[in-house]
Amino acid sequence: MDVTLAADLGGTSLRVALMDRDGAAIASAARPQPFGAPGDDEADPERWWVLFQDAAAELRSAAPAAFGRISCVAITGATRTQVLLDAAGRAIRPAMTWAHARAADLAPDLAARLPQDDPEVAHVNAFHPLARLAYVARSWPSDAQAVATVVEPKDVLNARLTGRAASDPISSARLAACLRPSAGGRSLCEIAGLRPPALDLVSPGEAIGRVLPGRGGALDDVAGAPVVMMAHDSWASALGLGALRHGGAYNLSGTTEVLGVFSRRPATSPGLMSVDWGGLTHLGGPGQNGADAAAWAMSVIGAPSGPPGAALDALLAQPRREQPLLFLPYLQGERTPYWDPDLRGAFIGLQRRHGPADLAFAVLEGVAFLNRIVLRQAEEAFGFRAAEIRFGGGGASNAVWAQIKADVCGRAVATSAAPEPGLVGGAIAAAVMGGESLEDAQDRMSRPAARFEPRSDRSAHFDALFHLYREAERAVAPLSHALARMTQPTAFATP
DSSP, rough: OOOEEEEOOOOEEEEEEEOOSOOOOOEEEEEEEETTTTOOOOEHHHHHHHHHHHHHHHHHHHHHHTTTTEEEEEEOOOSSOOOOEEESSSSSEEEEEEOOOOOGGGHHHHHHHTTTGGGGGGGGGGSHHHHHHHHHHHHHHHHHOOOOOOHHHHHHHEEEEEOOOOOOOOTTTTHHHSSSSSSGGGGGGHHOOOOOOOOOBBTTTTEEEEETTTOOGGGGTTTTTEEEOOOOHHHHHHHHHHHOOOTTTEESSSSSSSEEEEEEOOOOOOTTTEESSSSSEEEEEEEEEEHHHHHHHHHHTTTOOOOOOHHHHHHHOOOOSSSSOOEOOOBBBBBBTTTTTOOOOEEESSSSSOOOOHHHHHHHHHHHHHHHHHHHHHHHTTTTSSSEEEEEGGGGHHHHHHHHHHHTTTTEEESSSSSSSSHHHHHHHHHHHOOOOHHHHHHOOEEEEEOOOOOOOGGGHHHHHHHHHHHHHHHHHHHHHHTTTTTOOOOOOOO
């Protein structure tokens, strides 16, 4: 493969780049907020296509010679997002994003009506595709009847390029499990009274098809290039970080927080997603709160003005008080490992002497404690200890946070030399489609930038703080649920 047109349709931005055969970016472009404002739980799929066309045009202008050598297209994107397509491949409704929890009221009853011996039933919650399809059927029955297939965001762009509305077995694992025969030979979808959608699955690293002519603008120059199937952005980033191997572990800290561990041996653990990632079992999953929690804290605290990275560095350089402070980072409920949309965040131990730096450190440590919960559960289920965590995403640019994660988790943390590991994953997937082995391509293209070893003098402190963190979770959860059921009365008018 010569040049790969790689794209990552992420929660914060759409990133597109021309990647050479060694996984280095020749030129790149970005478009902000393809999924709308932070916290939005629906998005317009047509906007993704417009942004992708626009970004491709920018790349052609920036690097025309490289653009003319594109030999493969590789697109990944945010997951846990369902796009309902009709028989003509058109989106029926706005996409239901990872934040969509409107099925919370019907999910428990739905799960109770399903065969309890089916292993998928344990995963049915407000964020599950079956519950979301049930929500659509209840709210918009005619739309539910028009559904021909259900895909993820990346699949929408692939379908516009190739004419084939396909997904992959990793990103669509939960939906695929609901379409397999269950009790009495019927699928969970049928038992739930829903019309089962068709699902065309293509394994990652295999070709979906070729770019059709007439895609418009710069994309006309790419006609005929093969489009390789990618899984979701976590898969692509784990691949780009070089963690997609037995014993590998990764952590992505962006709009969402994702942590996973890989093993050749199948295993399960309560609250963790167990998915076959092409011969490797992935234990872990996405969270609602990662670098976004840090961004929230900075906005509330009133961080120093300037670029977000520099502002956080300046905040963390301020002195801390001796009195520890805990933060529960559940600002948007939580998925892995709790799958509870009604969890809420909290500062615990707050006193008058605490300042902005104390709050900022508590937020970073709180997310790291959640990482530790997921990591230790996965390691216990697999029966081994991960040697290191490959760390990527926006949060990985902060050395202080990387060190905090190493200290809290008790594992070395290695950051990536590539600011966008998901795009490197696209180049690796293109190489695999061209015949290179997955491990060889990772070894050749994934390049760690820095390594943070856990500091032994901090372990006792963080062990004690972690114990209090778990106590705080148990104490605050009932209050969170009670608050989630309340609404504010009409505000008094200002005199």
